[in-house]
């Protein structure tokens with residue numbers, strides 16, 4: 450009989466005794482795991498040396514979390530269980546080496562929420578004012594990894610992030626998806642009837658456009674640098690009796706002590722944003738990976754067709770195609786392509802080689818584990 454089938458006592462004191470004893474075992478086991486992680490750090494240092502050592506291994510973490518979900522028998526749900534292990538690994542990694550994570554700030558943004566979801570809570574947070582600053586912070590080595598938004602299911606691509614990859618040597622090391630819920634927030638010092646302006650990031654205003662048209666058609670919408678900044682401004686205005694509302698998420702609402710005038714106001718209930726983790730490392734295959742490419746193509750008939758044809762012929766599944774105008778007049782377009790597989794998989798290698806023959810430039814932005822959580 451497996452442990453999970455051991456009879457559960459049925460009185461409160463006995464149940465609590467059982468829980469105390471289980472907690473004590475879990476705690477010892479977590480510390481035993483942590484000691485192994487410390488040892489892993491020693492082995493990595495001995496094998497790779499001070500300069501080259503890579504403590505964070507996204508492919509290994511993805512495998513651990515997938516295995517947790519596969520073997521889970523409940524009653525806790527797979528995701529719930531994986532979240533617990535996400536934090537256990539985060540604590541273990543912090544023992545090996547605390548990770549400094551740069552993200553599109555300020556404190557309270559959805560990007561920070563995504564960073565915590567991906568790395569767990571045991572990180573050093575480094576909020577940055579702009580997407581290119583996140584890249585620079587990682588390029589300079591001041592942060593170990595960066596987190597930036599890349600696409601939203603309602604509003605499409607975040608151009609600034611894609612454009613920043615043109616001149617950056619950073620690699621994509623991971624992806625994370627967050628369901629985005631927006632709320633209309635106001636300082637508790639002012640009245641909703643007096644609202645004169647609604648502040649938010651332009652993407653958030655766009656994600657709530659129909660709701661705003663319906664309920665607040667005559668109030669001026671103001672785009673600011675982030676929705677957390679909008680929340681901060683709403684709180685500041687409230688202190689001097691001015692009624693400025695903000696559209697932002699839960700974290701910003703709590704951080705700036707605002708109240709929710711209306712909750713979940715996004716036009717689409719499945720509103721989701723995808724974020725990328727950027728770093729300097731090449732991530733080995735995890736068994737379930739994606740690859741992102743940047744391709745400069747000549748502006749000539751059939752250019753895109755010839756690129757896509759290679760995917761079809763090798764049976765590689767493309768998951769996204771974005772087009773951006775090239776900044777250099779010589780080339781017509783830049784394509785961003787995501788596909789299923791790791792760049793070292795034979796069929797992916799074959800596609801990439803053919804693309805190199807057909808395009809002016811092919812840059813592998815990175816292969817990384819498909820988001821687990």
Ligand SMILES: C=C(O[C@@H]1C=C(C(=O)O)C=C[C@H]1O)C(=O)O
Pocket residue numbers: 485486489504505506507509510513537538539541542545
């Ligand atoms: C322990 C390791 O180092 C880190 C911590 C991990 C963990 O706690 O399971 C997994 C991968 C690494 O990010 C390892 O590489 O195995």
